[in-house]
Amino acid sequence: xxxxxxxxxxxxxxxxxxxxxxxxxxxxxxxxxxxxxxxxxxxxxxxxxxxxxxxxxxxxxxxxxxxxxxxxxxxxxxxxxxxxxxxxxxxxxxxxxxxxxxxxxxxxxxxxxxxxxxxxxxxxxxxxxxxxxxxxxxxxxxxxxxxxxxxxxxxxxxxxxxxxxxxxxxxxxxxxxxxxxxxxxxxxxxxxxxxxxxxxxxxxxxxxxxxxxxxxxxxxxxxxxxxxxxxxxxxxxxxxxxxxxxxxxxxxxxxxxxxxxxxxxxxxxxxxxxxxxxxxxxxxxxxxxxxxxxxxxxxxxxxxxxxxxxxxxxxxxxxxxxxxxxxxxxxxxxxxxxxxxxxxxxxxxxxxxxxxxxxxxxxxxxxxxxxxxxxxxxxxxxxxxxxxxxxxxxxxxxxxxxxxxxxxxxxxxxxxxxxxxxxxxxxxxxxxxxxxxxxxxxxxxxxxxxxxxxxxxxxxxxxxxxxxxxxxxxxxxxxxxx
Numbered sequence: 232x233x234x235x236x237x238x239x240x241x242x243x244x245x246x247x248x249x250x251x252x253x254x255x256x257x258x259x260x261x262x263x264x265x266x267x268x269x270x271x272x273x274x275x276x277x278x279x280x281x282x283x284x285x286x287x288x289x290x291x292x293x294x295x296x297x298x299x300x301x302x303x304x305x306x307x308x309x310x311x312x313x314x315x316x317x318x319x320x321x322x323x324x325x326x327x328x329x330x331x332x333x334x335x336x337x338x339x340x341x342x343x344x345x346x347x348x349x350x351x352x353x354x355x356x357x358x359x360x361x362x363x364x365x366x367x368x369x370x371x372x373x374x375x376x377x378x379x380x381x382x383x384x385x386x387x388x389x390x391x392x393x394x395x396x397x398x399x400x401x402x403x404x405x406x407x408x409x410x411x412x413x414x415x416x417x418x419x420x421x422x423x424x425x426x427x428x429x430x431x432x433x434x435x436x437x438x439x440x441x442x443x444x445x446x447x448x449x450x451x452x453x454x455x456x457x458x459x460x461x462x463x464x465x466x467x468x469x470x471x472x473x474x475x476x477x478x479x480x481x482x483x484x485x486x487x488x489x490x491x492x493x494x495x496x497x498x499x500x501x502x503x504x505x506x507x508x509x510x511x512x513x514x515x516x517x518x519x520x521x522x523x524x525x526x527x528x529x530x531x532x533x534x535x536x537x538x539x540x541x542x543x544x545x546x547x548x549x550x551x552x553x554x555x556x557x558x559x560x561x562x563x564x565x566x567x568x569x570x571x572x573x574x575x576x577x578x579x580x581x582x583x584x585x586x587x588x589x590x591x592x593x594x595x596x597x598x599x600x601x602x603x604x605x606x607x608x609x610x611x612x613x614x615x616x617x618x619x620x621x622x623x624x625x626x627x628x629x630x631x632x633x634x635x636x637x638x639x640x641x642x643x644x645x646x647x648x649x650x651x652x653x654x655x656x657x658x659x660x661x662x663x664x665x666x667x668x669x670x671x672x673x674x675x676x677x678x679x680x681x682x683x684x685x686x687x688x689x690x691x692x693x694x695x696x697x698x699x700x701x702x703x704x705x706x707x708x709x710x711x712x713x
Contacts, residue, residue: 251491253568257575257616258499260623261510261529268534277555277562279537355385355426355500358622362421365602365639368414374404375414379427387426387497388434389415422618425496432456438492441615448484451477455485500622511627512635513580515591522588524580527627532569536562575612579620582606583638590638591628595658601639656687657697664703669711677706 259267272278359380363373378399382391393408393415400406419427424441428434435456442449455463455471463471468486472479493499511527536559544555583606589597607614621635640655660678667673673681675694682689698705 248491249564249568252564253571254616254619255499256568257572258619258622261512261625263623265510265529268532271565272534275558275562275565277537277540277558278534278565281533281535355383355387355497356380358500358618359383359418359421359426361636362603362618363418366417367602368417371404371406372414372417374400375406375411376418379411379415379418383418383427383497385497386495387423387428389427389429420614422615422622423493423496423499424615425493431494432460434494434496435460435489435492438496439488441613446488448481448486448488451481451485452488455482456489460489509625509632511632512576512624513626515580515584515626515628517591517629522584522591524577524584524626526573526577530573530576532566532573534566534569536566575616575620576624578610578612579606579617580626580635582610583635587638591630594630595655598638598640598655598658603639656682656689657701659685659687660694660697661701661703664698664709667709669709672706672709674706 256264256267272280360377363376363380366373366376368376375396378396379389382396383389393411397406397408397411415427419425419437421427425434425438428437436453439449439453439456454475459466459471459474462474463486466474468482469479471486472482475482510529512530513524514527515522515524517523540555541559544552544559547555583601584591586601586606587598589599603614603617607617610617612620621639624635625632626635659682663673663678663681675698676691678694678698679689679691682694703709
């Protein structure tokens, strides 16, 4: 991938139509991407379907290797070379066994439960709440955040007055408008950018705020968005330029930038139909003590430029050549965007694998706290880019097909200088309840005391919240005398 496109996708420097296309493709699920490509091939004569060619012997497949935590420790307890110091060996499809043979027969599509392959529908509400629970907020601010998010409509706008949101929290919480506004500013930083705005001007302003200061027309676009935006359809660019006493070319640049923004950011999060089967985006397996990750075959582009039509450009009439060149440029940008999508997804998957190797080996109880910000900082991308890269994406692992979101978890201080993820704590609670005496079930208070004794200080009400989230009845309802 060219450095310019990679920088654009990671940092959102200039919101060109081509960059918007790359961002939109990044957040599509595998099923949606397939539909998008089918539509592109149907509408663009310069695009054609291609069958994936088998790699030549010795030709590397797009894969990455990560050393698991268990294989980087020697017998003395010291750490050996980490993933960065381990060269990435080449791996081909002729390596001796197919990936599903390496991870075990239970992970083959034919042996998996059909119910486990059905995609969960993800709404804008789900997406925002997930980001909220990964944010470093106090329980009070998190409760306010939930109330705000529940008031956001499907287009991503907050229609409820701040005072009404504050009133809805009573009598449990007594908050004022200023406190709601503070938490709203945090929610407005979530993906999709522009969500939580109370007007079109604020929505566009939030999106402009994520762009680099040297983006052409940004300052003027912000001025127009906060002022004469509503008059633009009536007076046009020329009238707006005369009103602002500026060069029409400057105003045109700013207006084009505004038009490239999304006035309905919430509409990006359309729910997947509940009867849609999951297609894994990445494959994770273990080989010779090393964890590896690669894009699945389904994620590799199966379209290419139609060489026949491309060759006709040199011999066509001026009008036909212009038509074909336009579609050729669109085809090239689509292929570049697909390449950028794959590179970004693989980069995120590598980081997740490096951070959560213990989760793959030992399950939920070993899931460490991990946030979007941590991943974004480690791989040099914007948080919103990471969020788009994992939205409705799945990984085939030795533990089955799991959403990439499953690799993230909020953390709770253990009191010993570390953190335990909320998912790990839930797994601990479930194990304690499964091992309890059915005649004398453990109360929430007793569960909290047991967790504290193991170095995880959790309040009783937190235990109750996690227990209810797992649909586990209270101790009184779990009593079994038989």
